[in-house]
Amino acid sequence: MTQVFFHCSNTRKVFLDHHGAVVRDIAEAREHATRLVQSFTNERTLEDWRDWVMHVNDDQGDELFVVPFTFVLGRSH
Structure with a gap:
């Protein structure tokens, strides 16, 4: 089990996750x-x-992976 944090940003704004979540593994994260x-x-x-990205970091501040919102939203038509 590890604590991970889910920060979101685009070129104008940043939302920091100060609470995070405890997950079993990278798949659950x-x-x-x-x-x-x-x-x-x-x-x-x-x-x-569409221009937002989620940065998933471990409790040491190391980035584990990123999730572009377009990955979930799909491309606009």
Whole structure:
């Protein structure tokens, strides 16, 4: 089990995750990241999420992987 943090950014803004989540392995961290991206993008806002990226870091601050929101959203037509 390890603590991971899910920070989001684009070229104008950064949202830092100060709480994180405890996950069993990298696969669970990826599933959690995908659910978080879906949660953000399902909110009714004027935000265009296509240029956002989620950075998943371990408790030492090392980046484990990134999830571009377009990976979850798909490309616009």
